[in-house]
Amino acid sequence: MRIGFPRALYYFDYFPFWSGFFHSLDIELVISPPTHRKIMDQGLKKASDETCLPLKLLAGHIQALEDVDYIFLPRMVSVEADTYTCPKFLGIPESVLSAVPEGQSVLTVTLNWRNSKRQVLKDLEVLTEQLGKSKAEIRQAFNKGIEWQKKYQNSMGAEWDFEDSLNKIESASWDSTESGMSFAPLGWKERMISKIPLSFDKAEKGHLAVGEKSDRLRIALVGHSYLTHESYANLNLLRKLHEKVDVELVQNLRQADIEGHLTGLRKKIFWSHSKQIYGxxxxYVEDQRVDGIIYLTCFGCGTDSIIQELVSRKAREKHKPYMLITLDEHSGEAGLVTRLEAFLDMVERRRVHEGYVSAYGERLDSDSNAL
Ligand code: SF4
Structure with missing residues (x-):
């Protein structure tokens, strides 16, 4: 059996889980190629105009999957206690059914981690019939998925980006599987258009101690994984940044760091990704080693319309340079490069020439000697 897995949206966070799950069931996963112009165009034709860019890309990736028995479109209701995924996630698969080629079967399952692990297991058992597997096999596959997801999560912050993390897990799995089978079939590695070095500054310079500053600017990139790692849609922003500065990435933070910074709100954040981004x-606003923050969002993102505002207010309060980049299908590279250079110049000038006080805004620091 061959199951198509779109390289979009939940791919960038939960692919290790699904990969382990299907691998354990001896089912081949076919991943759509990295985004290119045609995938984007096909997505735009089939998705609703009003939806966000990642959903449009998902619609394109669905159409890029060929020669598969099913296209896998899980409905991920919740991935942890007390939060939900965004409403547009919840609308999958129905909201993207128009992109599924006629006659193509869809495999779906509803996952709600909010209700406990037992509930998730029960949810997955609905797949037994379609996949021709027993409940015991599904349970075993679930455990394998969890194991691979944990491996991936444990790698966060340890100099891997998403694709590099998969690479490492893949080689680990290679060592541990009797058959010697790769968990990501069809040579997805070979089909990667670009591989971004994960470690950025850390591999080159070693980890910085708290309070220590490198000579290079250090910029934090904040946003959904399917935007920060989606190099076609973000016009290679991560690579461009990396060429010029040291980069901190929200997806490389450990959960404890996130949890420790969910302060200043009257109520808990409702959406899991937004919680991560806000934390x-x-x-980064409080981290003195971080010279500036870039918030990467996309046109039509409902949750970011709130979270972005909250983060920008914090940044303003603490005089931290901050820039918002909003992507859509019309984003142009020249505009992005100009804005990026202007922002980095401003951050550099502020650091080097102005005694590290804000040169713009309501006021200068009272103890500053800058005019
Ligand atoms: S969080 Fe925003 S970008 Fe992500 S699916 Fe929801 S609306 Fe789209």
Missing amino acids: AGNK
Whole structure:
């Protein structure tokens, strides 16, 4: 059996889980190629105009999957206690059914981690019939998925980016499987258009101690994984940044760092990704080693319309340079490069020439000697 897995949206966070799950069931996963112009165009034709860019890309990736028995479109209701995924996640698969080629079967399952692990296991058992597997096999596959997801999560912050993390897990799995089978079939590695070095500054310079500053600027990139790692849609922003500065990435933060910075709100954040972004944003605002923050969002993102505002207010309060980049299908590279250079110049000038006080805004620091 061959199951198509779109390289979009939940791929960038939960692919290790699904990969382990299907690998354990001896089912081949076919991943759509990295985003290119045609995938984007096909997505735009089939997705609703009003939806966000990642959903449009998902619609394109669905159409890029060929020669598969099913296209896998899980409905991920919740991935942890007390939070939900965003409403547009919840609308999958129905909201993207128009992109599924006629006659193509869809495999779906509803996952709600909010209700406990037992509930998730029960949810997954609905797949037994379609996949021709027993409940015991599904349970075993679930455990394998969890194991691979944990491996991936444990790698966060340890100099891997998403694709590099998969690489490492893949080689680990290679060592541990009797058959010697790769968990990511069809040579997805070979089909990667670009591989971004994960370690950024850390591999080159070693980890910085708290309070220590490198000579290079250090910029934090904050946003959803499917935007920060989606190099076609973000016009290679991560690579461009990396060429010029040291980069901190929200997806490389450990959960404890996120949890420790969910302060200043009257109520808990409702959406899991937003919680991560808000916690990371707060951490970077307070981190003296971080010289500036870039918030990467996309046109049509409902949750970011709130979280972005909260992070930007924090940044303003603490005089931390901050820039918002909003992506959509019309984003142009020249505009992005100009804005990026202007922002980095401003941060550099502020650090080098102005005694590290804000040169713009309501006021200068009272103890500053800058005019
Ligand atoms: S969080 Fe925003 S970008 Fe992500 S699916 Fe929801 S609306 Fe789209």
